[in-house]
Amino acid sequence: MEVRSLPPAGLHRKTRATVYQWRRKRTGPCGFRVGRHLRFDPDDVRAWVDSRRSEAAA
Template sequence: MDQTTPVLLTSREVADLLRVPLRTVEDWRVTRSGPPWLKLGRHVRYDRDELLAWVKERRHG
């Protein structure tokens, strides 16, 4: 993949990466309080770069 091709993660991959329960990622999506996501047909995916930016925005201290 080149640098312009987005890396899309599943909800499980996001949960594993952030070390949170899958249910937490699902709750974030339902309440729209979590990272940006997109729907491809019936599949939910997260752009890795957008996910990492979302995490950095939440840094304290």
């Protein structure tokens, strides 16, 4: 599993604060902490983006 650090926000031009807010509200991609750092699996981020696209198209 390849793991990336914050932000996946750079992918979507969102601020770090927005990504943390998504995490608190459980609306963003799955992430996990390594120490004090938030990390994301790129496959989870891609799946989340795809799900958001399909919701927008509906």
